Amino acid sequence: MSNRRDWLKQTGLGIVGLGIIPLEGFAIPSTESVIEEKSESLIQLRSNENPYGPSPLARKAFADNVAISNRYNWDIEAQIIAAIALKNNVREENILLGAGSTEILDLVAKFASLEKGDYVIPDPSYAYWTVTLDNLGLRKNQIPLTADKKINLQAMREAVNNDTKLVYICNPNNPTGTLCERTELVNFIANIPLTTLVFIDEAYLEFTTQQSLCNLIDTHPNLIITKTFSKIYGLAGARIGYAVANNKMIENLAGMQSNTNNSVSVLSKLAAIASLKDEKFIADCYALNKTAREYTIAELKKLNCECIASNTNFIYFSLANYSKDYFKLLENNNIEGTRIYEENGKWTRITIGTMKEMQQFIKAIQ
Ligand SMILES: Cc1ncc(COP(=O)(O)O)c(C=O)c1O
Incomplete structure (x- = not known):
């Protein structure tokens, strides 16, 4: 057998x-x-x-497009970026694609570590990616959760100082599944100095009814939001995720990625476009x-x-x-x-x- x-x-x-x-x-x-x-x-x-x-439409997109895998098909990059921009109500220049949001997490880590300092992260939270920050020399400052396992936004804010290059909030948080209220997060972001990157990981936000923070990128140039097709969209193995940020920030992150927007395969891009429609x-x-x-x-x-x-x-x-x-x-x-x-x-x-x-x-x- x-x-x-x-x-x-x-x-x-x-x-x-x-x-x-x-x-x-x-x-x-x-x-x-x-x-x-x-x-x-x-x-x-x-x-x-x-x-x-993957969703039925994504499966069909994979199956229908196998034959075009011999070409780079650069034009498909524009299609997926346009679809993502539309979905998040931002402009194309506000999007950067990665092979899963993990690639974006890495790019953020590289960019944040260009100057020495520390980073602030809740504990426990999604922290596998911070090995890059650690190895590039940023000091880790872990902030315990509250007794009811929520991210302690006040303590996180108080931990940010002149040396803090990055503050990371996973919302909802992995592994606890807790959610920071949107108004509290908006207030939190407004109180972080522009010299510190505010990194909001929205990998699981589609499992809630809460609105994304993407609409804040124009007013907060230090804000980076990551989203992924790996979770509710069912494309974990296809490896596609993205950053949403102010265009200057996207340029900074793109400068850390050698083949900008093209670490993701054409099939994954087409499957992601189909998933957004499904x-x-x-x-x-x-x-x-x-x-x-x-x-x-x-x-x-x-x-x-x-x-x-x-x-x-x-x-x-x-x-x-x-x-x-x-x-x-x-x-x-x-x-x-x-x-x-x-x-x-x-x-x-x-x-x-x-x-x-x-x-x-x-x-x-x-
Ligand atoms: C909070 C969070 N962010 C990012 C990721 C990375 O996901 P991917 O690289 O598949 O987009 C995960 C994966 O489990 C996660 O839990």
């Missing part, structure tokens, strides 16, 4: 044979069939991906995530696990009052979770998968 599968994969027939691309003229798969494909093996609840994606898919994912999240939180609470109210596609919860070996149970049931983020309180995070996956997760740890 496995030999046949390997052979099918090698010959390329596997894609069709495994049902990933339906035979009939690349018909668009339904969300249901996507769920079924995933259910057979590992349950991946680690990296906050969208279990239903409003039904995004609405479906939002609703499915909300239902599965509510179910999971209710079940975790029954297991004595304190849960932080989530505004995202993951849940931050405590294993302090959970008596079984949580990580062993995940392993035994072929489920990928994450790690302990805070030893004090034994806080961990679980990604929201499909409802079926979350039922399997709960069954595994009951």
Whole structure:
């Protein structure tokens, strides 16, 4: 069986044979069939991906455009930038594309580190990318969350000084799923000196109803916002994300990127354009995530696990009052979770998968 599968994969027939691309003229798969494909093996609840994606229109864009991959197709850069600018109600000159928002995070790190100083970041927060800041010589200043696991904006503001090159806010925050109120953030940004970059990571904002901060870029030249197609848009493996900022700031960041706007493949750009149009898919994912999240939180609470109210596609919860070996149970049931983020309180995070996956997760740890 496995030999046949390997052979099918090698010959390329596997894609069709495994049902990933339906035979009939690349018909668009339904969300249901996507769920079924995933259910057979590992349950991946680690990296906050969208279990239903890519969207049907994005799948079609990939399939329809394979043949143009032999060319650079520079013109497609303008199309995706125009589509993103329209979506965020900004101008084309305010957008920079990256191979995932991670590339933009790296560009920001490089730019912020041109002069020595420190950077301010909540703890815990999304911090993998700060290795670049550390290695380029900026001092890390981590600001603990409040007791209810929210970003402490006042303490963050107080930590910013003349030497601070960058302050990072992940909104909603990863791993806690908490959201800073928009008015509080607007006020926060207004009180940061122009010599400090204010970096707002909106990777998960589509899981909320809160408006982006993109409309502030004209009045705040030190503001950088990143967004990604990896989360609700379901294109994590396609690697496409972007920065939104004042045009001068975009020029500064572009100066750190050797092939400006073209680290992203043509297929990923076309899939992203299609995803932006697929409003039904995004609405479906939002609703499915909300239902599965509510179910999971209710079940975790029954297991004595304190849960932080989530505004995202993951849940931050405590294993302090959970008596079984949580990580062993995940392993035994072929489920990928994450790690302990805070030893004090034994806080961990679980990604929201499909409802079926979350039922399997709960069954595994009951
Ligand atoms: C808060 C946050 N920002 C950025 C990223 C990077 O995502 P990508 O590079 O896929 O856009 C992630 C990925 O998990 C994330 O959680």
